[in-house]
Amino acid sequence: MSTLTVPLAGTFGLARLALRRDRLMMPLWVLVVGGIVAGGVGSLESLYGTEATREQLAASMNANSSLRSLYGPVFSDSLGGLAAWRFGVLAATLAAVMSLLVVVRHTREEEETGRQELLSAGAVGRRAPLTAALLAALLANTAVALIVTAGLARLGAGGALALGLAVGGTGMLFAATAAIVAQLTESARLAKGLTGAVLGLAFVLRAAGDAGTAGGSSALTWLSPVGWAEHVRAYGGERWWVLLLIAGAVLAQTGLAYVLTGRRDVGMSFLPARPGPAEGRLATAGGLAWRLQRGGLLGWSLGFLVVGLVFGGMVEGAADIVGDNAQAQQIFERMGGQSALTDAFLATMVGLFGMMAGLFVVGSVLRLHSEETSGRAEPLLANALGRLRWASGHLAVAFGGAVLIMALAAVGLSASYGRDFAGILGAALAQLPAVWVLGGLAVLLWGAYPKAAPAAWGAAGLTLLLGWIGPALNLPQAVLDLSPFSHLPKLPGPDMSWTPLAVLTGLATALTTAGLWRLRRRDVAC
Template sequence: MSATVTTAAAPPTTAGGPRHLAGTGALLRLALRRDRVMLPVWVLVLGMVVVSGAGSIDALYPTAADRAQVATSMTANSSLRSLYGPVYGDSVGALVAWRFGVFASVLAAVMSLVIVVRHTREEEETGRQEMLSAAMVGRRAPLTAALLAALVANTALALVITAGLAGQGAGGALALGLAIGLTGMVFATMAAIVAQLTESARLAKGLTAGVLGAAFVLRAAGDAGDAEGGSLLTWLSPVGWAENVRAFAGDRWWVLLLSAAAVLVQGFVAYELTGRRDVGMSFLPARPGPAEGRLASAGALAWRLQRGGLAGWTAGFLVAGLVFGGMVEGAADLVGDNEQARQIFERMGGAQAISDTFLAALLGLFGMVASLYAVGSVLRLHGEETSQRAEPLLASPVGRLRWAAGHLVIAFAGPVLLMLTAGTGMYLSYGRDFGGVMGAAAVQLPGVWLLGALAVLLHGAFPKAAVAAWGVAGLAVAIGWIGPALDLPQAVLNLSPFGHLPKLPGADMAWQPVLVLAAGAAVLVAAGLAGLRRRDLVAS
């Protein structure tokens, strides 16, 4: 459906502000209450990952000479520049900004677009916004509340980073915090625009995430070709703006004005658009479906709903595999004679030759990320149920297990495609040991399946706690990503299923943990499906 100009009367002006913003405070409190778990987790985990980087870098490179040497070698490697950006200084703070700045900016953008779409288009899609709008709620109040919620989250994130890194230099810490927070707000306002254009929350998230991916690729391409960060491609990307603030290495405050200007312009456009359409409408008309249905089964419907997401993940894994594979040859030069760096890679990838250790560590990271896909794909069942789209389907001769099976096949087969795609990309750019690389990719699957199976159990038996699967998967990723760098005890590293898998290639294949994890996944799936058969459907 296309947008239509509204003729509904706006609520009268209240003491709380202009009539088109009436009710903003109440909606903001509602949004923060609904996100009272998600937002603190996002902010604290992301902020502490950045802050903890100072300690790990200081332990790895304790002297100025060590840091200068690693900065030179990292800047000379085009693959590393494309991944993290150039190194602009050799202080601990500058290396933290180099190592974590780009990825923290990307994750802040993801957090922000999820917040805004959740409290705008998703509310309209479920019909809740229409009920709220029947009260004393201004036309632009929902959008304002959503953007304010994103602003609260990004401000808190900037404060955590600033406070945590202040010991490395207050000015640099503030510059890095603002750069990351403003990048989040750039994509928050971008999501606000996209939410007006589409009538699907899923499509709004996908399109905004696609723009974010394109921004990352632009920055990567620009940095790969220019070690000084002056490439036009880098400056075309909001992620590149955050990098070019050069926190702890000159603090170019004026670059922050680019992000601030983008926030203001995009916010203005979003406000103009939201005032020109009715609730539930969109500016881009939805494509009409065929006159006769072409989906013959519940599995076909699940494939239709999830194929776009799987295609995007697969493309991302292929590109990442190509990039990471090109870094393997330079792994020995990257580590050099630094014993602490070698020990970190050994904790992640085993004590083999450094190239095999590096491959094992990278493919382990791919497995952790693939687990996020598995959890999200499983929880698509939860979304279909709470949005009440599953109820009419189950009222037909489609049983619950048959309905769930369509989504679960994709949730558990999808990671197989992702890992093999990543392995293929790494082999193409690495050029050696095809069997070893693909085996190392495949051996991560039992860990991925176990986390996906936990999501099945939570959705089937404890549906109100289903979203906790994200927390478990996030904890596994955090342990595997920063645990080795922080030299956490092995008992803590073993809390992640990936800590039990053999470190291929190079190490001996150990079948026992692989089979135990696979069997555990099967048991959890069976228990989850048994719970799904017995319980009532969840209301939104």
């Protein structure tokens, strides 16, 4: 029987292949997303162990529009309600990012590299690759939902299940969105970017809606799938019917994706790439690298500027976050240095921007890896173009782009805060040596061990995890010191020290140099 008449032939074989290829990345994502919720409950319990402190926190958060825009309103002052408030939106957003990466990786990216065409020459149905990708995403989101439910079950099984289903359901919703976008574009990077833009728009709509309402429902929030997860109201009088809304959106989008994938050929798209000019305009390797990476850099730049504006508006309300809670003040000081609370809050925000910039640098450096494995680098290097010249163009965008996005984050923070531009800019730029260390590690892994290059994502994720929730979990300092960001001076503040900046810059230089030296001595795409 022809695979045309059995459109799902080979689905489980492709699903097993997808799970094998993601045997490191997917469990890491699942543990991070689920662990943020399950592990963060302990920190909330230690900080707000009494009913009075929880009531004070809930009242303060609901009265602060800036904080509502970031975390959403507090629907219940129970410990479970605070956990859903503090981690629910974050976990749902991260689950969405995980899901879009998984689906695009096993659909459009497979077609772009030509691997799907080889697989489709066998007994593989037309819709099998899409089904396998969605099954992989379903498995990952189910695991996240189970971890969240198990981690919060002691606080109330009903609320734990509601939050777990909301987080996992949001992930599947954006998996289905990515499945549609993957049919529309020819580029995996564009598919990720467009789906990420949809997620960003959903987050902005939710933030705008929550900022305008203290505790009720906003039309803007209901327009956002991330807002739907919030309105499940785990531990705050669960609205189980909202989960049906999420499930309906998943089914509708999945059906549309199946219709689209059945009406196009492998490797084609409904929005084909525009043809280039008749005569080439790129004269240098650096120009080509800029052309390939400028879209991603623009997206990161706008994102850092906008988020900086949001965080800057929260500075004046920093005291509301901790109130008179001495333990919360200690955590902020541990994350942001021993200084005034406002400076500690700013240092914490700048540090988070730095860790996020590490993700940008790693992704930009690993563009070299994708260019190599896709076969696009080999024709370039077959001409009078040396490997170092080819790589230097991408590295200039990666390391120089980090300077740009951190400066824009400082512009956003200071513009919204309304003061101390020089101090905030200096604090933002002081994060760069640690950011460059992550970039240098990515260069070393790619140059010396190209098959292990994706492990650079694990290093960047580890630093983000240690910096984000490590202090709240009261991890030992030796563990926190695994992150290069823990060695930076805490700015703005009085404890400026140039020695760690110089050491980290030297380390980044050494890692980058070692990676490029090894690149010159290995075979391409080996």
